[in-house]
Amino acid sequence: MGESMRKRAMLAALVIAGTVPVVAGAAPASAAVTPRRSCPVDYGVLITSHSTYRLPASGAYFKDGPGGTMTASVTRATTISYSLSTSLEVSASYLFASAKASVSGSITKSVAITTGHTYSHDISARKYGNLQYGSNGFRVGWQSNRTNPNCTTTVLATGTAKLPATSVGWHYWETSS
Numbered sequence: 001m002g003e004s005m006r007k008r009a010m011l012a013a014l015v016i017a018g019t020v021p022v023v024a025g026a027a028p029a030s031a032a033v034t035p036r037r038s039c040p041v042d043y044g045v046l047i048t049s050h051s052t053y054r055l056p057a058s059g060a061y062f063k064d065g066p067g068g069t070m071t072a073s074v075t076r077a078t079t080i081s082y083s084l085s086t087s088l089e090v091s092a093s094y095l096f097a098s099a100k101a102s103v104s105g106s107i108t109k110s111v112a113i114t115t116g117h118t119y120s121h122d123i124s125a126r127k128y129g130n131l132q133y134g135s136n137g138f139r140v141g142w143q144s145n146r147t148n149p150n151c152t153t154t155v156l157a158t159g160t161a162k163l164p165a166t167s168v169g170w171h172y173w174e175t176s177s
Contacts, residue, residue, distance in 0.1 A: 039151040045094040046143050048158075050103040053139035054171055055080050055164045057113050060133035070129040072170070073118035080135045080164045081110040091144075099140050099163055106165040111135050119170040127174040134171060135164035 057078050064070040084092065092109070099107050113133060123129035140163060144156040 037151050038149055039147050041149060042147040043091075043094070043156075044145050044147075045091070045098040046145060047098050047102045047140050048143055049141035050099075050138050053137050053162055054132075054134050055137045055162055056132050056134040057168075060113070062131045063128055064131075065123045065128035067123050067125045067127065068129075069120060069122050070131060071118065071120040072131045072133075074113055074133055078113045079110050080113065080137075080168075082161060082163050084161045085159045094144070095142055095161060096163075098142070099138070099161075103138055103140060104165060106167060107138060107163045108166055111164045111166055111168060113168060117169070119172075121172045124174055126176075128177065130173050130175060132171050134168065136167040136169065137162065137164040139163075 057074075057080055059078065060074065062070065062072045082092070082096075084095070096107065096109060117133070119131060121129060121131070140161050141158070142161060143158040146154045146156055148154055
């Protein structure tokens, strides 16, 4: 029997006996294949920071003095609306939903100032009193994200927004001139 016949006979005997030589680095055919993780593509807005912020009502600033008492009232109705800074388009609805959930439930897209709110304050001698009506809102930092099919997250845009809240009122401070 020649050399090549002997090799074929040994290989045939191994296959018939149910033993198959394993080549280094090769996986047996019965090994389970680990599937790649897959995530649904999803978009969202994350609030990254927040702080209180006064949003003034247009035309509702008064200055008086030196000294004395200053009284002011809201005499007209105005609306304070949100402002948004970004280099890319972001859905305001996502931003508001995220800010309401993580910062304050009182955040709103706009707030109406009603008439009839009067405020009075004594001004220190030789000082000027300043009054401004507005919303006690928030300044928020945000980022718009996309969850990719491979489960990584891509930041699409970032920015800041000044969001009015339903709480409105007068803000008083004094200055030297």
